[in-house]
Amino acid sequence: VDGPLSAAGEASLDAIGKRLHDRKFDLVVCSPLQRARDTAAAFTSEFEVWDHLAELDIGRWEGKPREEIFAEDGEYLREAIGGRQLPMGFDGESLDELHRRATGAIDALAADLGEEGRAAVVTHGGFIQEVLQRHLAGRGSRVHTFAGNTSLTRLIWSFDRFHLDP
Helix, strand or coil: CCCCCCHHHHHHHHHHHHHHCCCCCCEEEECCCHHHHHHHHCCCCCCEECHHHCCCCCHHHCCCCHHHHHHHHHHHHHHHHHHCCCCHHHCCCCHHHHHHHHHHHHHHHHHHHCCCCCEEEECCHHHHHHHHHHHHHCCCCCCCCCCCCCCCCCEEEECCEEEECC
């Protein structure tokens, strides 16, 4: 659902705007969802919208409360998460598909910018999780259990791989 930022997300826009406003980026890209565009606009007026930065497509589960999904399709959901091959919501995107899309987008961005380039990527928690999983934890391991609203994760591209900035 392309809904607005939550109350917590709205409240954090000013803080993220102040934190990033003076930073210099060669490129700022964001998901096509409105809440990502609003977040990018909090610190710059110049950003590109990249469709492949969208959050996980959860198919027919879109817009349903989590409790309803668990009640109706809990077993399927557990299999989709555990095996990573089944499409979310039966007709959405699998976690493996999200992983390929997310890591492919970030790898392409890093290759285009080179080691000296700086980019801000405004996207969603599941997308970030997939990038961190490959570059920092390895396949099948989770780095964070959740990336919160307007959280910042800084990755440094060096020697053909990412490093988490301390």
